[in-house]
Amino acid sequence: MDFLQSILDGNLDTTREDIEKLTRMVRNIYRTKPNVVEIPSRNVFFVGDLHGELDSILGVQRLLLKYKTHSFVFLGDYADRGPAQIETINLVLALALSEPERVLMIRGNHESDEVARRYGFYSEVTRKFSFEVYSKYLEVFQVLPIAVTSSNGIFACHGGIPEGVSSLDEIQRCNRVNQNFPDDILHQLAWNDPKEADFRFAANSRGMRVKAFGRKAFNEFSENIGVKIMFRAHEIFPEGFKKFFDGKLISVFSAAYHGAAVPMVLRLGADFKVEPMKL
Ligand SMILES: [Mn+2]
Incomplete structure (x- = not known):
């Protein structure tokens, strides 16, 4: 696995062959995972949108080395927009491969052909490599899980709570294997936003297919599914994170966007104590 160690060591000028190996191996690990993956009940980092910012993923890599007993959940939106899209997503894939027991990638709304074609990843990959290489990434996107949960009531996804869902089973039964999000439930999990309203x-x-979810939807979903704390990403806030619904939902963003946000991650320790940390 020399190529993997080389990427982890910071040699991010990867070849087509490296990308083919990376994407094939990640796909093989992820294809059998359920839509909602069980994670540990404490000592978990949540990483928000990276959007092609290498400094952010390098910061997460340092935390992985420092916090050896912690798991890391990447909440999606790895490429598009930023200056180092291929390097960033390749390093995330390499981390997920090198530590599969404690690194998990889930799917954001940008992990879709329609969105990646509009916001830069398609152009970047086809310019540097080819459409064939781009389609290897799409094969990874479509097998990424959509959410995580834990026995003590953690729930996390990229966007938010979907309308009309009252059990995890309804999410587990959806078919996620598609380059886009034809399924409305999965689409909303990747796209919806919280709103501090009743x-x-x-x-x-x-x-049209995206909703804002308010306190009532959050409370009903939390009660039905047994959610005590929820994490999500998807929106930029100047401080890099924002609490909603009396602190029961926390939104995190891990890219800097040219200084528009402090790139943050969230560390969940024992007893639902959340520590926001700057990357
Ligand atoms: Mn997003």
């Missing part, structure tokens, strides 16, 4: 669901300017 409604259940409302329209969202992100699109």
